[in-house]
Amino acid sequence: MNKNNKLLNIEDLRVYYVMSSGSVKAVDRVNLDIGKNEVVALVGESGCGKSTLAYSILRIIPYPGRIIDGKIYFNNIDITALPEEEMRKKIRWRNISMIFQGAMNSLNPVMKIKDQLMEAIIYHEDAIDDVEGAYLRAIDLIKRVGLDPSRVLESYPHELSGGMKQRVVIAMSLLLNPKLVIADEPTTALDVTTQANILELLRDIQKEVGISILLITHDLPVVAEIADRVFVMYAGKIIEHADIYSIFKEPQHPYTDGLISSVPSLVEGKLKKLKIMKGEPPDLINPPSGCRFHPRCPYKMDICEKEEPPPVTIKEGHVVNCWLHVKR
Amino acid sequence: METPVLEVNNLKKYFAVSKGLLYSILFKRVDYVKAVDGISFDIKEKEIFVLAGETGCGKTTTGKVVLGLYKPTDGQVKYKGFDIFRIRRRQWRRIRHKLQMIYQDPYESLNPRQRVFDIISEPLRLNKLYKSKDELYDRVMKVMEDVKLVPPEDFMIRYPHELSGGQRQRVAIARAIVTNPDFIVADEPVSMLDASLRASILNLLLEFREKLGVTYLYITHDLATARYVGDRMAIMYLGQIVEMGNIDDLIENPQHPYTQALISSIPVPDPEYTRRKRRIRLEGEPPTPINPPSGCRFHPRCPYRMDICEKEEPTYVDVKDGHIVKCWLHIKR
Numbered sequence: 001m002n003k004n005n006k007l008l009n010i011e012d013l014r015v016y017y018v019m020s021s022g023s024v025k026a027v028d029r030v031n032l033d034i035g036k037n038e039v040v041a042l043v044g045e046s047g048c049g050k051s052t053l054a055y056s057i058l059r060i061i062p063y064p065g066r067i068i069d070g071k072i073y074f075n076n077i078d079i080t081a082l083p084e085e086e087m088r089k090k091i092r093w094r095n096i097s098m099i100f101q102g103a104m105n106s107l108n109p110v111m112k113i114k115d116q117l118m119e120a121i122i123y124h125e126d127a128i129d130d131v132e133g134a135y136l137r138a139i140d141l142i143k144r145v146g147l148d149p150s151r152v153l154e155s156y157p158h159e160l161s162g163g164m165k166q167r168v169v170i171a172m173s174l175l176l177n178p179k180l181v182i183a184d185e186p187t188t189a190l191d192v193t194t195q196a197n198i199l200e201l202l203r204d205i206q207k208e209v210g211i212s213i214l215l216i217t218h219d220l221p222v223v224a225e226i227a228d229r230v231f232v233m234y235a236g237k238i239i240e241h242a243d244i245y246s247i248f249k250e251p252q253h254p255y256t257d258g259l260i261s262s263v264p265s266l267v268e269g270k271l272k273k274l275k276i277m278k279g280e281p282p283d284l285i286n287p288p289s290g291c292r293f294h295p296r297c298p299y300k301m302d303i304c305e306k307e308e309p310p311p312v313t314i315k316e317g318h319v320v321n322c323w324l325h326v327k328r
Numbered sequence: 329m330e331t332p333v334l335e336v337n338n339l340k341k342y343f344a345v346s347k348g349l350l351y352s353i354l355f356k357r358v359d360y361v362k363a364v365d366g367i368s369f370d371i372k373e374k375e376i377f378v379l380a381g382e383t384g385c386g387k388t389t390t391g392k393v394v395l396g397l398y399k400p401t402d403g404q405v406k407y408k409g410f411d412i413f414r415i416r417r418r419q420w421r422r423i424r425h426k427l428q429m430i431y432q433d434p435y436e437s438l439n440p441r442q443r444v445f446d447i448i449s450e451p452l453r454l455n456k457l458y459k460s461k462d463e464l465y466d467r468v469m470k471v472m473e474d475v476k477l478v479p480p481e482d483f484m485i486r487y488p489h490e491l492s493g494g495q496r497q498r499v500a501i502a503r504a505i506v507t508n509p510d511f512i513v514a515d516e517p518v519s520m521l522d523a524s525l526r527a528s529i530l531n532l533l534l535e536f537r538e539k540l541g542v543t544y545l546y547i548t549h550d551l552a553t554a555r556y557v558g559d560r561m562a563i564m565y566l567g568q569i570v571e572m573g574n575i576d577d578l579i580e581n582p583q584h585p586y587t588q589a590l591i592s593s594i595p596v597p598d599p600e601y602t603r604r605k606r607r608i609r610l611e612g613e614p615p616t617p618i619n620p621p622s623g624c625r626f627h628p629r630c631p632y633r634m635d636i637c638e639k640e641e642p643t644y645v646d647v648k649d650g651h652i653v654k655c656w657l658h659i660k661r
Contacts, residue, residue: 045522046493161613162383191382191549193610196593200607218523221552221595224602244599262527263597264556269576274527274556280492281522 006073007180007212008034008057013070015049015056022285026052026065028236034180034212039203041215041223041244043259044233045281050216051101053233054182057214058096059087074180093124097173101184101216104165107157113168114138114153120175141171146201163194170201174209184216199226220263224248229317232256235292236284242318252320255293291323299324331409332370333511333543334377334394339367339403341389345618362617363389365567366403371511374537376544378554378575381564382590382614387547390564391513394545395427396420407511425455428504432516434496438488445484448472448502457507467506475502475532494525501529505536515547530557551594555579563587566617566625573651583653586610586626624656632657 015027026049034040044050055061071078117138142149145167173181187195231241240253251257261275279296294304312325342360364386371377379387392398394405405412431437449468458464472480475498518526536542548554562572571584582588589608596602627637645658
């Protein structure tokens with residue numbers, strides 16, 4: 001049992017996709033924690049394992065993936081050990097909900113928004129009789145996400161714009177008053193003005209309702225806008241985590257540094273010389289030995305190839321896994 | 329005065345919306361999506377001109393029209409003084425390879441059944457731009473080295489599915505520059521790529537401007553990358569250009585309320601700055617280009633709307649050295 005009062009605590013989690021050609025080590029000994037009322041961003045490039053990590057929190061990893069070992073504590077309960085029935089009744093959606101990537105395009109096209117919202121309430125609350133109550137709750141939530149219930153509830157998804165659909169999806173994630181909402185790339189397909197509105201909405205809701213958000217994204221400017229803390233993931237491992245200001249101001253891992261210096265900034269324009277990272281992320285069936293970033297690292301040393309770097313605490317809450325920071 | 333590489337005058341492109349035979353017989357009319365509705369700009373030699381705007385504003389349609397992939401409904405496109413829709417077919421074929429395009433999605437723009445060598449050499453083969461097999465081979469090798477697909481021998485026998493996203497986009501760029509074009513339309517060339525790969529692709533585009541003197545029309549919704557590569561920029565809204573000018577000036581001193589809102593919405597990778605900045609919120613979302621709003625098309629969402637905005641369309645006003653804006657706020661009456 002872990003002893004701190006974090007909402008979510010992931011310890012040494014390993015999730016592999018086991019295939020005949022070898023295992024894809026999508027999540028490999030990952031530690032991550034989320035406090036109450038906190039927005040935590042999980043940042044990484046495509047294929048680094050960030051979505052798999054999210055799926056494992058809800059235990060909905062697609063076949064042939066499975067949790068090899070490690071613990072996920074939610075409110076000090078190890079949810080990796082819960083029977084599926086309890087997971088479904090007590091954790092999924094009721095305590096942890098998710099805004100899936102591209103979810104606005106997976107609303108049921110032949111069901112009115114009203115029915116899609118009510119369905120989730122009715123089935124999860126075991127309140128098949130209380131249609132009235134479910135309807136009122138749907139109205140409430142649609143208002144909460146800044147939409148007009150009379151316009152939206154009787155509509156089909158194709159009658160709504162992208163931004164409106166995304167708001168419906170956010171309303172859905174809040175249906176059962178969860179404590180943690182996992183948002184997987186919630187704004188990627190949206191235009192910038194809509195994106196800004198959605199980010200503002202997420203932050204307002206997070207503050208008012210007092211939920212925690214795990215934001216999964218590759219978009220650093222979005223992270224800068226709303227996250228409190230950041231975990232950087234590379235090739236299945238967390239390589240650095242810190243509060244939002246330290247990550248952007250004093251990134252310690254060469255990968256974090258490279259990532260931040262390779263993103264153009266609207267404010268700096270041509271004055272910011274973009275750093276170019278050589279190579280591309282490795283495949284996760286046979287990841288590089290030692291530090292997984294070593295083939296691309298500009299500061300590579302002999303030891304990086306041989307041994308995996310241990311976590312080093314730079315300062316309170318800022319931890320990096322890199323041999324450059326290990327005193328030897 | 330030197331002729332611009334590309335000159336676009338009052339370009340319009342409408343697409344007919346089919347609502348079925350019955351509808352057209354009963355109502356005797358056809359609706360049009362006015363994807364591009366009267367835009368003009370020119371691009372000077374070695375310039376990177378950015379066309380920016382949100383989904384559905386008509387920027388990609390514009391890019392396709394200037395390459396002759398769509399016939400315009402009205403207006404002119406001139407490449408080095410030649411009206412590309414007026415010159416003879418034979419002449420157009422002779423210069424066609426000087427204008428190229430890089431598409432947004434490298435997962436869809438490469439033929440999955442062709443090897444990299446065949447993909448890159450196809451423009452040369454179609455336009456018969458080589459004298460011998462050896463020359464063809466050498467030119468493909470050279471261009472693959474230029475886009476840093478090295479070693480070329482290794483890559484040229486592969487199929488697209490054996491390449492990563494970044495490598496595919498390099499193939500797409502190699503295919504565009506293999507004919508030594510003067511002008512390239514780059515439609516969101518980095519938006520599908522991971523952050524760590526974007527910078528190298530952008531730098532590649534800049535490099536070809538220096539080395540080969542390529543002029544670009546860079547189409548994007550991402551103003552941060554636009555500012556990194558661009559010289560001048562036009563902001564489009566519902567098929568029209570609402571503001572145009574030097575890119576730094578436009579981003580630092582936006583004049584049109586839409587541009588102001590757009591720029592204030594863009595997150596910046598600096599938490600302190602991005603949380604301090606004041607954001608102009610826009611109500612609603614862009615309306616459909618089938619029946620665009622009367623007068624200024626932005627008026628239903630504009631925070632500074634006046635009576636006249638609904639009634640009459642504003643003209644362009646030069647606010648500073650070629651920085652033009654289409655807004656009643658700037659018109660002295």
